[in-house]
Amino acid sequence: MATRFLLRYSASERTNHWLIVLFFLGAGLSGLAFFHPSLFFLSGLFGGGTWARILHPFMGVLMAASFIGMFVRLWRHNVLNEADREWVAHSADMLRGDKASMPPVGRYNAGQKGIFWVMALSLLVLVVTGFMFWQPWFANAFPILLRRIAVLLHAASATALIFSVIIHIYAAIWVKGTIRAMTRGTVTEGWARQNHALWHREMTGKQ
Template sequence: MSQPNEIERYTASQRSNHWMVAILFILAALSGLALFHPALFWLSNLFGGGAWTRILHPFLGVAMFLFFLILALRFWKHNHLTKNDRKWLGQIGDVIAGNDDKLPPVGRYNAGQKLLFWVMILCMLALLVTGVMFWRPWFAASFSIDLVRLAALIHAFAAWVLIAGIMVHIYAAFWVKGTMRGMLTGKVGRAWARHHHPEWYQEVTEEKRS
């Protein structure tokens, strides 16, 4: 099925799921940023103007949340933090410097990826709940004005954390060559897997043999 030097990392369904979330994230982020700061209001032109941006943003957000929920449930089991993960995070300097030989062995995901996973879950939940609370014209009127104000503040904060996290996510995928290919084609190189995710590589190859 696959080339001898390739291992399957993501199925077509998982990849599609990921890219649905990614596309919806870009749209939700751009429309949200348009309302976040006056300097970015021009982004509302991408959505047909300010009113359209206001109308579309919550729907994009809810759609993103739903696709993310499926993705999160699929990858939940791969993202439990282990002792080695804590060690990995403690050596974040070596991670950034690319001193991979000094780092503890990594499984299917490294501690950075796992941390991002949990941060994204928290952010998505916060964005959904607070977003509904000031969604006009439908839901905002059902909450007290002080709650609505707080919701808007938390929404902006959670969105900031999410966007910042995704910026790091995108750069890391670009930095580690072969990663982007994994999410686009589903296949990663054998050496890539052995080097970046040795414990996962072992699991996968042993499964094949048995």
């Protein structure tokens, strides 16, 4: 029997996602260059320290702005509900590779939803704090103590974002057949039935 596919992301959603990735890499690698002297060599990717410093905040703002596009489209699907509590209670089974004992989930599971909110919150904190010490335009509007706190929060939320993206990529590779959702836009019916049974039912009307 021929494999049947379900549409998970439209072309514009995929473009939106890969733009976020592009700006994440730009803002992330230039930001890491200022994080520790041992990472300063990364500034070479942007044409040296001065260019990395000039470009970093713009790439950060573009990353957050593109995330808003994704957020507006997907936040409703990421609201945690009662069924997610049960999924979390069974998450050890999944880590052991026993997917059959997992309760059925909708378009996203609780882990994906959690990552989504960590990404959204850390991006919000990164943008707000970033403006607070963005020289020479905005920083002077804020007292020095506030700017120092902003620098700390900026580094902490960048760390949270980077870790959440690492987990996000790991999960996308680990659950076979997921990457194609963001490259071709479709997933197989089998993938949907096995990993997102309620979404599969919603999309196909099948029990």
